[in-house]
Amino acid sequence: MYAVETIDVWKRFATQQVLRGFSLRVSPGDVYGLLGPNGAGKSTLIHLLLGFLHPDKGRIAVLGRPPAVAQGRLGYLPEHARYHTHFTAAEYLQAAGACSGLHGPALRDRGRTLLALVGLAQDADRRVGGFSKGMLQRLGVALALVHEPELLLFDEPTSGLDPSGQNEMSDLLTELRSQRHTIVLCSHQLLEVEAHCDRVGILADGVLAAEMRVSDLQARRVTIVVDREGLPAPAAAGLRTLATDVVVEGREIRVADADASLQQALRVLLDAGVSVREVRPAIGGLAELYLAVMQARALPGGRLPAVVSDCVAPTETAGEGQR
Amino acid sequence: MSAWSRGTMAFAGFTLQEYLRSGRIAVEGVAVLAAVWLLFWPRSASGLDGRLFFSLGGLFLLALGAYTAMAIMRLGNRPQGYVLLARRLGRSGYLLGLYLASIIVVLATYLSLSLVVALIYALYRLPLNLTLAGWWLGTVPLVLDMALAAAFMTLLSPLVMSAAPRLTILALFVVALSTDLTKMAALPIANVLGPLQMLLGLPLLPVMGGFALAVQQTYGPGALGIIAGQVVVGWALLTAAVYAFERRDLILSS
Numbered sequence: 001m002y003a004v005e006t007i008d009v010w011k012r013f014a015t016q017q018v019l020r021g022f023s024l025r026v027s028p029g030d031v032y033g034l035l036g037p038n039g040a041g042k043s044t045l046i047h048l049l050l051g052f053l054h055p056d057k058g059r060i061a062v063l064g065r066p067p068a069v070a071q072g073r074l075g076y077l078p079e080h081a082r083y084h085t086h087f088t089a090a091e092y093l094q095a096a097g098a099c100s101g102l103h104g105p106a107l108r109d110r111g112r113t114l115l116a117l118v119g120l121a122q123d124a125d126r127r128v129g130g131f132s133k134g135m136l137q138r139l140g141v142a143l144a145l146v147h148e149p150e151l152l153l154f155d156e157p158t159s160g161l162d163p164s165g166q167n168e169m170s171d172l173l174t175e176l177r178s179q180r181h182t183i184v185l186c187s188h189q190l191l192e193v194e195a196h197c198d199r200v201g202i203l204a205d206g207v208l209a210a211e212m213r214v215s216d217l218q219a220r221r222v223t224i225v226v227d228r229e230g231l232p233a234p235a236a237a238g239l240r241t242l243a244t245d246v247v248v249e250g251r252e253i254r255v256a257d258a259d260a261s262l263q264q265a266l267r268v269l270l271d272a273g274v275s276v277r278e279v280r281p282a283i284g285g286l287a288e289l290y291l292a293v294m295q296a297r298a299l300p301g302g303r304l305p306a307v308v309s310d311c312v313a314p315t316e317t318a319g320e321g322q323r
Numbered sequence: 324m325s326a327w328s329r330g331t332m333a334f335a336g337f338t339l340q341e342y343l344r345s346g347r348i349a350v351e352g353v354a355v356l357a358a359v360w361l362l363f364w365p366r367s368a369s370g371l372d373g374r375l376f377f378s379l380g381g382l383f384l385l386a387l388g389a390y391t392a393m394a395i396m397r398l399g400n401r402p403q404g405y406v407l408l409a410r411r412l413g414r415s416g417y418l419l420g421l422y423l424a425s426i427i428v429v430l431a432t433y434l435s436l437s438l439v440v441a442l443i444y445a446l447y448r449l450p451l452n453l454t455l456a457g458w459w460l461g462t463v464p465l466v467l468d469m470a471l472a473a474a475f476m477t478l479l480s481p482l483v484m485s486a487a488p489r490l491t492i493l494a495l496f497v498v499a500l501s502t503d504l505t506k507m508a509a510l511p512i513a514n515v516l517g518p519l520q521m522l523l524g525l526p527l528l529p530v531m532g533g534f535a536l537a538v539q540q541t542y543g544p545g546a547l548g549i550i551a552g553q554v555v556v557g558w559a560l561l562t563a564a565v566y567a568f569e570r571r572d573l574i575l576s577s
Contacts, residue, residue: 050409052573068569072326072411082402084337086344098333100410101326143406 001064003028003151003182004049009058010206011044018044020206021058026199028150031173031183033197033214035190035290040203042186043079046155049184050076063150070151072100075144079155079186081136085129089120089139092128093146100147107146114142118172134165141172152176152183158192170195194286202293210293217286222262224253225278226269238268251277330412334420337407338395339427347394351387351432355439358383363440370450371440377461377537380440384433384465385472391432392425392473396480402575418477418568422561425473430466437462460540464533467553471530474560481576483568499523529553 004026011019018041026032036042047053048060051067062070084092093111097103102110115121118138123131128139137157144152157173158166166189173196176183187193193200194214201211229250231239239246239253242264247254255265262279269276324332342348362379363371399421408417437458444451453461479489498520529552536542536549 047573050405051414052405052408054570054572068413071409071413074409076406076409078402078405080402083406084341084403086341095333095337096407096410099330099337099407099412099416101330101412103329103333140406147410 001028002026002061003030003063004032004184005059005061006045006048007059009045009048009055009060011041011048011053011055013044018206019048019055022203022207024201024208026182026184028182029180030199031177031181031185031197033193033200034184034186034203035188035193035200035286036186036203037294038188041206042203043155045203046076046153046184046186049153050074072147073150075147075149075152077137077140077144077152077154077157079159081133081140081160083128083136083139083143085127088125088127089115089131089142090124092139093142096143097146102147110146110148111142114145117145117175118142119168132165134161134168137161137165137169138172141169141176150182152181154183154185154187156186156188158187158189166192190286190290200286202290204294204297209297210289212289214286217289222255223278223280224255224262224265224269224276225280226251226253227275227277231269231274232272235269235272235274238272239265242268326411327413327416330410331416331420331423334407334412334416335423335427338398338421338424341398342395342424342428347398348428350394351391351428352435354383354387355432355436358436359439359443363443365444365447365449368449370452371444373453373457373461373540374538376440376453377465377540380436381465381468381534381537384429384436384469387432388425388429388469389472389476391428392422392476393480395421395425395428396477396482400480400482400576404575408573414569414573415565418483418565419561421482422473422477422564425477426470429469429473433462433466433469457540460542461537463537464550464553465537467550467557468530468533468537471533471553471557471560474557474564478560478564478567483564483571485571488567495523499527526556526559529556 002025004024006022006024009019009022010017022041022045024032024045034042034045044053048055049062049067051071060067063073064070087095090111093114094107097107097110112121112124115124118141120135120138120142123135128136131139141154141157144154154173158169161169170192173183173185173192177196183196185193185197194217197214199211199213200217202209231248231253236248239248242255242261245255246265253265253269255261266276266279358380362383363376365371399417404417408414412420441451477483479492481489484492498516501520529549532545532549533553536546
């Protein structure tokens with residue numbers, strides 16, 4: 001059973017087709033980062049998973065059930081921190097827990113524990129109306145966690161936060177990840193996603209345009225730039241014998257960034273008399289990858305550059321709409 | 324009590340607290356004082372007539388109840404609602420919690436009005452021509468009518484339905500209430516309007532009957548039928564509201 005499974009989901013608002021056959025699978029225990037430009041449909045997807053919206057077409061299962069049934073097992077942090085301002089943080093947590101059917105001393109203890117976790121223990125008796133944006137976001141995390149949900153849906157958790165607020169939220173995400181929570185994290189903050197997520201998907205034009213494991217990105221390849229196109233036969237044959245995948249494209253040779261394979265490739269090239277001009281990372285990180293994917297989407301028939309497609313996994317979740 | 328019921332009650336309590344703390348309740352408070360001054364202030368020595376209390380007070384409370392239900396539904400139609408909706412409470416609990424909160428405010432308003440009027444007449448040592456038993460007999464159908472009005476406003480709130488079905492229901496309501504439409508319309512239209520009006524007017528019968536029962540405070544042979552009719556119509560309106568709310572795309576107003 002997947003924590004989240006959407007299959008060929010379509011959603012339209014008035015004249016705007018937001019999702020066009022979007023398919024996604026998130027495994028239990030994963031932290032999944034969903035990237036995409038403004039208006040790509042990330043918040044729409046979160047609202048579909050929460051059952052606030054109904055898909056026009058396609059199937060959605062959250063924790064193996066329809067969203068409306070799974071609702072009580074989800075924790076939601078909305079993008080815009082809008083909360084009921086006439087309550088104190090402690091009262092708010094109590095009320096949110098009570099709305100989930102919790103009650104008694106266990107709820108009070110849980111409230112206190114969560115306020116301590118998000119660093120609001122000192123402000124428990126302050127009215128939410130007087131909170132800064134960072135404090136509201138942290139309260140939002142506590143509200144999302146109060147009923148011990150099995151899946152967390154975080155929509156732009158660092159949106160509008162100052163750097164220290166972003167750091168605090170980042171620490172919270174690290175803590176939640178260490179507790180093995182399943183999280184779907186929508187964000188524009190590429191560094192945040194790269195730091196916290198196991199897998200990343202890029203939502204563009206209503207489909208999952210690309211998906212990758214962050215570990216694949218981190219175990220990135222390097223590009224060796226040589227002085228000529230067309231390698232001499234001994235060099236080409238030598239590279240073919242290496243255990244690691246080697247891709248030769250013009251003057252660029254990409255190999256896995258493991259010490260042994262890089263050194264072996266360099267030795268083969270130098271022994272064959274090929275001059276090495278530069279050795280650099282094949283891809284700079286998630287930011288570069290994201291931009292490359294978005295640029296490729298903008299081109300007619302847009303194919304991903306080979307250097308990018310090396311990192312992008314064939315989406316195991318590719319849906320009908322993407323084929 | 325199930326977790327869902329507990330959640331619904333808790334949410335109704337939460338909404339009530341917000342209604343009080345945000346000061347919105349002041350509207351009801353001022354309205355009660357204004358009603359006491361304008362409608363029930365003793366200006367002669369004749370005392371309070373029970374029929375007058377329930378007819379004028381009933382109309383005032385029905386209007387105020389409709390306002391309160393609208394105000395509380397507006398309270399629920401804000402993005403703040405998302406964090407509470409994403410819980411075991413669900414949509415039906417959310418809507419019923421809002422409805423329950425509005426009913427509690429309406430009831431509190433009615434009790435305040437009754438108490439203030441009784442106190443004033445006691446203070447002026449004027450006769451209160453309404454026994455406690457008469458008050459109870461008038462209160463039951465009046466409160467049911469108020470609950471019904473609140474259910475109707477819940478159904479018609481933008482939180483529950485989009486503009487087109489709301490306008491359609493309002494148009495049908497106007498047709499049901501109009502008495503001269505069949506006389507004014509051309510014959511072929513009148514042939515359609517007549518039966519339509521009769522059909523649409525059926526749910527209004529318990530409402531009107533309930534109001535008359537409250538004013539008279541005398542329960543004849545059909546009284547229990549009227550009260551049962553009020554309960555059925557109120558239940559049907561609420562069920563329709565929950566059904567519509569469950570099925571719509573939820574985009575809370577910002």
